[in-house]
Amino acid sequence: MDTSAKLDIAQLRINDERLWDSLMELAQIGATPKGGVCRLALTDLDRQGRDLVTRWAREAGMTVTIDKIGNGFMRRPGRNNSLPPIMTGSHIDTQPTGGKFDGNYGVLAGLEVVRTLNDHGIETEAPIEVAFWTNEEGSRFVPVMMGSGVFARAFTLEHAYAAADAEGKTVRQELERIGYVGSQEPGEHPIGAYFEAHIEQGPVLEDHARTIGVVTGVLGIRWYDCVVTGMEAHAGPTPMALRKDALQVATRLMQEVVACAHRHPPHGRGTVGMVQVHPNSRNVIPGQVRFSIDLRNASDADCDAMDADIRAVAERLSRETGLPIEITLVSSYPAQPFHADCVEAVARAAQALGYSHMPAVSGAGHDAVYMARLAPAGMVFIPCKDGISHNEIEDATPQDIAAGCNVLMHAMLERAQVV
Amino acid sequence: MDTSAKLDIAQLRINDERLWDSLMELAQIGATPKGGVCRLALTDLDRQGRDLVTRWAREAGMTVTIDKIGNGFMRRPGRNNSLPPIMTGSHIDTQPTGGKFDGNYGVLAGLEVVRTLNDHGIETEAPIEVAFWTNEEGSRFVPVMMGSGVFARAFTLEHAYAAADAEGKTVRQELERIGYVGSQEPGEHPIGAYFEAHIEQGPVLEDHARTIGVVTGVLGIRWYDCVVTGMEAHAGPTPMALRKDALQVATRLMQEVVACAHRHPPHGRGTVGMVQVHPNSRNVIPGQVRFSIDLRNASDADCDAMDADIRAVAERLSRETGLPIEITLVSSYPAQPFHADCVEAVARAAQALGYSHMPAVSGAGHDAVYMARLAPAGMVFIPCKDGISHNEIEDATPQDIAAGCNVLMHAMLERAQVV
Numbered sequence: 038m039d040t041s042a043k044l045d046i047a048q049l050r051i052n053d054e055r056l057w058d059s060l061m062e063l064a065q066i067g068a069t070p071k072g073g074v075c076r077l078a079l080t081d082l083d084r085q086g087r088d089l090v091t092r093w094a095r096e097a098g099m100t101v102t103i104d105k106i107g108n109g110f111m112r113r114p115g116r117n118n119s120l121p122p123i124m125t126g127s128h129i130d131t132q133p134t135g136g137k138f139d140g141n142y143g144v145l146a147g148l149e150v151v152r153t154l155n156d157h158g159i160e161t162e163a164p165i166e167v168a169f170w171t172n173e174e175g176s177r178f179v180p181v182m183m184g185s186g187v188f189a190r191a192f193t194l195e196h197a198y199a200a201a202d203a204e205g206k207t208v209r210q211e212l213e214r215i216g217y218v219g220s221q222e223p224g225e226h227p228i229g230a231y232f233e234a235h236i237e238q239g240p241v242l243e244d245h246a247r248t249i250g251v252v253t254g255v256l257g258i259r260w261y262d263c264v265v266t267g268m269e270a271h272a273g274p275t276p277m278a279l280r281k282d283a284l285q286v287a288t289r290l291m292q293e294v295v296a297c298a299h300r301h302p303p304h305g306r307g308t309v310g311m312v313q314v315h316p317n318s319r320n321v322i323p324g325q326v327r328f329s330i331d332l333r334n335a336s337d338a339d340c341d342a343m344d345a346d347i348r349a350v351a352e353r354l355s356r357e358t359g360l361p362i363e364i365t366l367v368s369s370y371p372a373q374p375f376h377a378d379c380v381e382a383v384a385r386a387a388q389a390l391g392y393s394h395m396p397a398v399s400g401a402g403h404d405a406v407y408m409a410r411l412a413p414a415g416m417v418f419i420p421c422k423d424g425i426s427h428n429e430i431e432d433a434t435p436q437d438i439a440a441g442c443n444v445l446m447h448a449m450l451e452r453a454q455v456v
Numbered sequence: 457m458d459t460s461a462k463l464d465i466a467q468l469r470i471n472d473e474r475l476w477d478s479l480m481e482l483a484q485i486g487a488t489p490k491g492g493v494c495r496l497a498l499t500d501l502d503r504q505g506r507d508l509v510t511r512w513a514r515e516a517g518m519t520v521t522i523d524k525i526g527n528g529f530m531r532r533p534g535r536n537n538s539l540p541p542i543m544t545g546s547h548i549d550t551q552p553t554g555g556k557f558d559g560n561y562g563v564l565a566g567l568e569v570v571r572t573l574n575d576h577g578i579e580t581e582a583p584i585e586v587a588f589w590t591n592e593e594g595s596r597f598v599p600v601m602m603g604s605g606v607f608a609r610a611f612t613l614e615h616a617y618a619a620a621d622a623e624g625k626t627v628r629q630e631l632e633r634i635g636y637v638g639s640q641e642p643g644e645h646p647i648g649a650y651f652e653a654h655i656e657q658g659p660v661l662e663d664h665a666r667t668i669g670v671v672t673g674v675l676g677i678r679w680y681d682c683v684v685t686g687m688e689a690h691a692g693p694t695p696m697a698l699r700k701d702a703l704q705v706a707t708r709l710m711q712e713v714v715a716c717a718h719r720h721p722p723h724g725r726g727t728v729g730m731v732q733v734h735p736n737s738r739n740v741i742p743g744q745v746r747f748s749i750d751l752r753n754a755s756d757a758d759c760d761a762m763d764a765d766i767r768a769v770a771e772r773l774s775r776e777t778g779l780p781i782e783i784t785l786v787s788s789y790p791a792q793p794f795h796a797d798c799v800e801a802v803a804r805a806a807q808a809l810g811y812s813h814m815p816a817v818s819g820a821g822h823d824a825v826y827m828a829r830l831a832p833a834g835m836v837f838i839p840c841k842d843g844i845s846h847n848e849i850e851d852a853t854p855q856d857i858a859a860g861c862n863v864l865m866h867a868m869l870e871r872a873q874v875v
Contacts, residue, residue, distance in 0.1 A: 239693025256692060260738060270843060272727035272750045273675060273819025274658025277717050279843070284728055285714050288707035295704050298696050308691035309703055310740050312733045319679060319729045319748040329738040331691045400692025424689060424698070 046455050047389065049157065051446060053439035056149040060438070063089060063129065063145065064137040073429025074137055078130035078172035078183075079107070079211035086129045087217060090144060090169060097151050099167070102226075103219025106197055107171040107212045108184040110226060113151045115164040116456060121227035121412075123161070123453040125150065125445060126168030127235060127404060128184070132176050136431020138236045138421065138438075144169045146234040146442040150449060161453035163229050170404045171212075177202045182402055187223045189407035194223060224411075230379055230452045231408035234417040234445040236433050238401050240424030248440045249387040250397030250418030253380055255406050256304060257340040257372030261330040263290065263351070264363045269316060269324025280322055284314060286360045287326035293350045294330050301343050304335035304398055330364070335398055336372050373406045379415025379448070386447035387417075392440050417444045465874050466808065468576065470865055472858035475568040479857070482508060482548065482564065483556040492848025493556055497549035497591035497602075498526070498630035505548045506636060509563060509588060516570050518586070521645075522638025525616055526590040526631045527603040529645060532570045534583040535875060540646035540831075542580070542872040544569065544864060545587030546654060546823060547603070551595050555850020557655045557840065557857075563588045565653040565861040569868060580872035582648050589823045590631075596621045601823055606642045608826035613642060643830075649798055649871045650827035653836040653864045655852050657820050659843030667859045668806040669816030669837030672799055674825050675723060676759040676791030680749040682709065682770070683782045688735060688743025699741055703733060705779045706745035712769045713749050720762050723754035723817055749783070754817055755791050792825045798834030798867070805866035806836075811859050836863045 066085045067076035076082040087109065091101045094111035102110045112122065127143025147167030154161070170188070175181025178200040180192065187197045198209035212218045237243075242250050267283030291309045298307030311329040332343045348364060355362040387394035397418050408414045419441035422432035485504045486495035495501040506528065510520045513530035521529045531541065546562025566586030573580070589607070594600025597619040599611065606616050617628035631637045656662075661669050686702030710728045717726030730748040751762045767783060774781040806813035816837050827833045838860035841851035 237693060238690055239695070240689070240698045241693075241695060244698055258692070270659070271657055271820060271845065272725065272729060273677070273752060273821075274656060274660075274845075275725075275819065275843060276658070276660060276723075277714065277725060279659045279663055282714070282727075284710065284731070288710045291703065291707045292711075295696065295701070304695075306691065306694075306696060308701075308739070308741055310691060310733075310738045310742060311736050312703070312731055314729075314731045317730050320727070320750055321729050322727055323729060331739055333692060400694065401690060402692075424694060426690065426693075 071429040077177040084215035104221040106187040107217040111167045113165045120163040121229035122164040122166040124166045128173035150446040163453045185404035185407040228412040231414040233405040236421040237418040238426035242420040248392040249394035251384045252416035254374035255399040256333040258370040259332045260368040272320040283326045284323040306333040376413035382448040386444045490848040496596040503634035523640035525606040526636040530586045532584045539582035540648035541583040541585040543585045547592030569865040582872045604823035604826040647831040650833040652824040655840040656837040657845035661839035667811040668813035670803045671835035673793035674818040675752040677789040678751045679787040691739040702745045703742040725752040795832035801867040805863045
């Protein structure tokens with residue numbers, strides 16, 4: 038009996054078509070003409086999405102609990118319900134011109150795991166829960182990862198409630214309006230372990246032709262504003278030797294942001310995304326240039342090293358050119374390594390299932406980052422076409438969608454234990 | 457008699473205080489709180505300025521002719537009025553936040569020359585004329601240097617008439633409204649030689665501690681739009697090796713614009729003044745960067761060489777990085793050397809008057825550029841504080857103002873001949 042049960046579990050696979058169909062059905066709510074989804078947090082469309090997903094959960098025999106920030110927990114009991122649940126989840130809100138997979142995949146993959154267990158009448162020792170977290174995207178209300186952040190006590194419920202959209206509507210008002218304020222205090226909900234399946238949102242898996250990314254952690258982020266001040270002057274009458282061209286100094290520092298990332302391999306990343314030139318006139322030598330710097334790396338120590346590096350370069354440049362350079366840290370997110378047990382569970386599942394796989398880091402934030410503060414956590418990445426996400430043309434293959442869900446299931450079952 | 461007359465002429469000096477006071481009085485029309493002037497072309501304030509200047513001219517015994525584009529010619533007869541006049545002039549329209557001296561100085565210096573000749577009863581062989589040219593600044597109506605451009609037939613009267621401001625009012629309507637459409641056909645007005653006194657609008661004279669710039673010519677200008685196309689992607693999930701960062705390639709080319717200027721001394725100038733990054737978001741690797749390139753040099757051949765240089769660099773960069781780079785020429789102004797006779801007349805006058813002086817090039821356009829197409833022409837530069845112009849804090853010392861006017865007078869008298 039024991040041996041045959043184990044064999045059955047190893048052979049267990051999700052229903053590819055059902056998962057794909059559910060993704061496509063959910064994607065109809067807020068569908069855009071270009072094939073994407075616009076389902077902003079706490080809109081009527083978000084309510085419709087939540088209603089559909091919780092209906093599916095109830096049809097799968099799950100109970101649904103909503104907490105005060107609108108996070109949903111869809112639960113399949115275990116044999117031993119005093120054990121904390123093995124949880125998975127993600128979010129179903131999208132960017133204004135978002136895709137069908139970002140977030141939605143993680144929630145529906147969790148539902149598909151439960152449906153598959155139901156199909157085969159498989160009981161787990163620990164309960165299994167599938168969460169959908171409120172407002173992960175942050176495009177309507179900031180901060181991003183709001184529901185999981187409140188749950189992990191990164192900030193308070195009151196802070197989240199007070200956040201207002203561009204029209205002045207608050208999170209609290211909109212949660213009440215769509216009927217998703219629950220009674221549970223966020224965070225009063227034990228977790229045994231947390232897994233999240235997600236499209237990679239980057240090009241690495243595709244570039245390496247691997248199906249599964251075994252995510253070892255999430256990069257730390259440092260955001261800076263940088264200002265280089267020169268002296269504006271006419272492009273014509275001012276000889277080269279007498280210029281204080283802010284852009285010429287700024288562009289050297291912009292080059293150094295990328296060089297700095299290369300000096301801190303393998304995970305160092307450096308980006309200048311935003312540039313403002315003053316007065317931004319064709320025949321005026323720029324008097325001031327403001328630009329953003331985004332530095333990322335896999336550990337806080339590596340982020341610190343990049344911080345010191347770019348500041349030293351800026352100081353040297355300022356000394357050499359005589360132009361003041363100000364660098365101000367405006368945001369900082371710590372690196373979040375995932376728990377070795379969960380990372381290994383994902384790797385073992387991918388290996389046992391015969392999928393090509395590789396270690397991966399997540400450069401973007403996910404709800405799993407906050408969950409990792411509360412419980413052992415891990416993530417499963419699958420490729421997305423050309424690495425494109427937050428875009429209506431975001432795409433992933435049905436094969437990879439299914440593979441990631443199978444890995445998620447087996448990693449969860451390892452933790453939840455099948456008796 | 458002959459000898460004593462020559463001695464008198466050599467001793468002749470303008471009235472410093474009168475010139476300064478006239479400048480300050482004209483600067484009241486459109487005066488700004490910060491000490492500048494806002495007197496846009498063909499506004500009521502421009503009319504008031506024109507009315508004041510022509511009143512002064514008539515009080516100095518001059519006749520006033522207006523042509524169809526509103527250029528004014530204030531004439532002091534000579535002994536031989538069949539000779540073409542020795543002309544000076546500039547413009548009295550200003551930038552929206554302009555200064556007291558740009559243009560105004562050239563017109564009032566000409567008036568002061570006439571007043572000084574009147575003071576001493578000095579007759580010239582050729583007539584003397586002082587011109588004010590319509591809409592030199594081009595801030596309300598394009599093209600710039602409109603009046604002198606029509607006069608020199610660089611473009612047609614109809615083209616200039618049709619130019620409209622931001623509210624849709626045309627040059628023709630506004631000229632008629634302020635009563636400055638004359639009957640003379642622009643250009644039907646012979647010129648013996650043309651001189652223009654102007655603040656330098658750059659820092660060279662101040663840097664060299666010289667009073668007079670003997671202007672040898674005006675730099676040629678090439679304006680380009682440049683577009684570097686990469687691929688936008690998330691700053692987080694995209695490793696350095698897989699990026700197509702348009703800004704990183706663009707900033708290398710921006711550095712090369714300045715390097716190119718240094719490779720073509722002594723007059724090569726290279727400026728990137730305007731930058732647009734797409735999508736210009738802190739955590740998105742730029743997918744496209746558009747920027748302007750402004751190249752200048754003292755001869756068309758030098759401009760051609762800089763053009764070839766920057767295009768070759770862009771081609772190499774594009775090959776190295778795989779990112780397309782488009783460079784499009786959007787405007788081109790030929791270099792304009794001044795006539796040796798006029799340049800030498802200015803140098804001789806500065807030398808004879810005992811002012812420190814040096815050869816200078818003009819990096820900005822002036823009405824004299826168009827006049828140089830019609831007659832021998834030259835310019836007299838004086839320093840302006842910190843090289844700043846097109847700014848309410850534009851400043852020049854009364855001493856330099858007077859010195860430049862004395863040089864103008866003696867250069868003009870050399871050409872006009874005192875009998």
